[in-house]
Amino acid sequence: MIKTRLFTPGPTDVPPEVLIEMARPIFHHRTERFREMFAQVNAGLKSILKTANDVMTIAGSGTAGMEAAIACAVPRDKKVLVSNGGKFGERWAKVARVYGLDVDEVVLEWGTALQPDLVEEKLATGQYGAVITVHSETSTATACDLEAIAKVVAGTGAILLADCITAVGALPLKMDDWQVDVVCGGSQKAFMLPPGLAMVALSDKAWANVDAIDAPAFYLDLKAYRKSLAKDDTPYTGPVSLIRGLQVSVDAINAIGIERVWARTALLAKATRAAAEALGMTVFSTQPSDSVTGILFPEGVDDSFRKALQTTYGASVAGGQNELKGKLMRINHMGYVDPLDTIGLIAAIEYTLADSGVDVEIGKGVTAATRILRDWD
Amino acid sequence: MIKTRLFTPGPTDVPPEVLIEMARPIFHHRTERFREMFAQVNAGLKSILKTANDVMTIAGSGTAGMEAAIACAVPRDKKVLVSNGGKFGERWAKVARVYGLDVDEVVLEWGTALQPDLVEEKLATGQYGAVITVHSETSTATACDLEAIAKVVAGTGAILLADCITAVGALPLKMDDWQVDVVCGGSQKAFMLPPGLAMVALSDKAWANVDAIDAPAFYLDLKAYRKSLAKDDTPYTGPVSLIRGLQVSVDAINAIGIERVWARTALLAKATRAAAEALGMTVFSTQPSDSVTGILFPEGVDDSFRKALQTTYGASVAGGQNELKGKLMRINHMGYVDPLDTIGLIAAIEYTLADSGVDVEIGKGVTAATRILRDWD
Numbered sequence: 001m002i003k004t005r006l007f008t009p010g011p012t013d014v015p016p017e018v019l020i021e022m023a024r025p026i027f028h029h030r031t032e033r034f035r036e037m038f039a040q041v042n043a044g045l046k047s048i049l050k051t052a053n054d055v056m057t058i059a060g061s062g063t064a065g066m067e068a069a070i071a072c073a074v075p076r077d078k079k080v081l082v083s084n085g086g087k088f089g090e091r092w093a094k095v096a097r098v099y100g101l102d103v104d105e106v107v108l109e110w111g112t113a114l115q116p117d118l119v120e121e122k123l124a125t126g127q128y129g130a131v132i133t134v135h136s137e138t139s140t141a142t143a144c145d146l147e148a149i150a151k152v153v154a155g156t157g158a159i160l161l162a163d164c165i166t167a168v169g170a171l172p173l174k175m176d177d178w179q180v181d182v183v184c185g186g187s188q189k190a191f192m193l194p195p196g197l198a199m200v201a202l203s204d205k206a207w208a209n210v211d212a213i214d215a216p217a218f219y220l221d222l223k224a225y226r227k228s229l230a231k232d233d234t235p236y237t238g239p240v241s242l243i244r245g246l247q248v249s250v251d252a253i254n255a256i257g258i259e260r261v262w263a264r265t266a267l268l269a270k271a272t273r274a275a276a277e278a279l280g281m282t283v284f285s286t287q288p289s290d291s292v293t294g295i296l297f298p299e300g301v302d303d304s305f306r307k308a309l310q311t312t313y314g315a316s317v318a319g320g321q322n323e324l325k326g327k328l329m330r331i332n333h334m335g336y337v338d339p340l341d342t343i344g345l346i347a348a349i350e351y352t353l354a355d356s357g358v359d360v361e362i363g364k365g366v367t368a369a370t371r372i373l374r375d376w377d
Numbered sequence: 378m379i380k381t382r383l384f385t386p387g388p389t390d391v392p393p394e395v396l397i398e399m400a401r402p403i404f405h406h407r408t409e410r411f412r413e414m415f416a417q418v419n420a421g422l423k424s425i426l427k428t429a430n431d432v433m434t435i436a437g438s439g440t441a442g443m444e445a446a447i448a449c450a451v452p453r454d455k456k457v458l459v460s461n462g463g464k465f466g467e468r469w470a471k472v473a474r475v476y477g478l479d480v481d482e483v484v485l486e487w488g489t490a491l492q493p494d495l496v497e498e499k500l501a502t503g504q505y506g507a508v509i510t511v512h513s514e515t516s517t518a519t520a521c522d523l524e525a526i527a528k529v530v531a532g533t534g535a536i537l538l539a540d541c542i543t544a545v546g547a548l549p550l551k552m553d554d555w556q557v558d559v560v561c562g563g564s565q566k567a568f569m570l571p572p573g574l575a576m577v578a579l580s581d582k583a584w585a586n587v588d589a590i591d592a593p594a595f596y597l598d599l600k601a602y603r604k605s606l607a608k609d610d611t612p613y614t615g616p617v618s619l620i621r622g623l624q625v626s627v628d629a630i631n632a633i634g635i636e637r638v639w640a641r642t643a644l645l646a647k648a649t650r651a652a653a654e655a656l657g658m659t660v661f662s663t664q665p666s667d668s669v670t671g672i673l674f675p676e677g678v679d680d681s682f683r684k685a686l687q688t689t690y691g692a693s694v695a696g697g698q699n700e701l702k703g704k705l706m707r708i709n710h711m712g713y714v715d716p717l718d719t720i721g722l723i724a725a726i727e728y729t730l731a732d733s734g735v736d737v738e739i740g741k742g743v744t745a746a747t748r749i750l751r752d753w754d
Binding site for chain 2: 001002003005015192249252256313314315336338339340341344345347348350351354362366368370371373
């Protein structure tokens, strides 16, 4: 019986504690029991996002959360700067156009990130009402310097919308300190849940936009979520089982401490990069994200590598998309993954490289990773 | 949230496929559905034990299976040779005395195994009706040469009872070829199930004893199990959920192929021994078992090592018993455990050794293990 291990950067592995909680009998969402649970979850989410703003949890994928923010909080009378450095940045430009926004799409070379200087230059024209960026672009395993970008945007009238789906609970993020106006997360990443929930928090500056805009949205109308949340409730049917699971994972994250979770994620990424280099492979990206690592396949290896890794060792990693299709693997460091998993995965990668005819010195990758993960805390 | 990993030599880790099967709705045991399932399980067990004899599955722990065999199949008018090389050998001597048998207890130094020469010498006296040995003595991580012992016993009128609880599905075992008269297994080892089932198979030679003995047993009367099994049934309430789980694990073992499972188990053991030696530790036992490895703690390390390993890295290994208490750890290689688990565990052992003040070169153990596990098939 092969042991399966999920190393894809979302969905990520779900702990048995969460699976069991979600398997418990369903109960109705219009009850005091639900509202009490929801209030606790919301308090826990604020700690994780480092914000005093309410965090709205929407039944939907992360895309629903980002679309709600774009639909409701982006001013209509100004341009919106959209950073497109991969699949997700590309998606937000599409969404913005669906809502008739005047999109200035900054198309970046894959593996590079939006630079604060460029944002500063653009916003200096006074033409922009909002900036949309992806904190950690999953498709390219690349992170931008969100803190620096937020600093630039905060000094202007524009708001900053950050797709933090592959970042919340993984990369350092201080919504209030950094003055990020919209933060959007998703359940299937560092929250260690199945897909199905988006979490969205807005600053007062962003809420002022929402109040001024008559958004063509019903299910994704953030005003409805805000109004219900004031009573610890959801505007539409609350996703009871997912929220139960979320309570378990949020409590677990806060019990460990969010700073410690960030440090652990970073260490897994550092070890994985070191292993890749020790094995003579190249880490993709000029600004590698710590939530997911992209590793280019060596000469002579194609996407059948991933299939072999899964079939023989039960380990699933993600492949490349678009121009990176068949060229790299992407390895998750978010949520329910630890040094033992990561070291085991690296051994399996070594074996699969050798099986693929690559000249690897077996043990070199695991040694590099094991040495770095000695600092796990 | 800490990931827990069970490396104890029973209970061993249970695959989700088995857990889910056992979580399905219960049904009644006196049904065609149960009998069909039971017949399939029994056929699968024969392949695993390499026997044409029926394999009786008893609701109880492995001890119940061994006691049933001792109570029902050991002749009353002759001596019984009991090999006591650890906790389990000691137990079978106790059980034999409970049934008033004339026990010749061979007390072995811990870490050594019963030698075929001694058995030959003893049986040459013509005074013995049975030999009881432990194939893999869990308490000392030591395996005897069951094939050689069986060869000696087969040439006499005595029968050989083998406690194969920590051996069936892990160590090479060919009941019929080797002429082992009684084989007893347990669910919580290589069968990857929770504790609760004993499996017992008898040769014709052993059944002849059973028919000649009026055993003081009811629940453990093997005649009752044989009679029911002829109708694919159980004499008392059949353990429905455990049998459901057993069907999944038996099918999985046979799908992989029992010889391949033996080879995999042996490779995990070999890698673990190599890692221990690379880290300057000593493998306990003069005849190390491949189902479980005993590693002596280095100077200055005590049993708090195991607690630290579990608390920090979620990995549970067993400790020592009796004279070995606090002196060693025992690591499982049976069932649902693979190279990735084992390499990860070795990294965690390296870290915990370093935390305990032992001078270890981090990465040396994992490298040794990773190189050997390259041969995993």
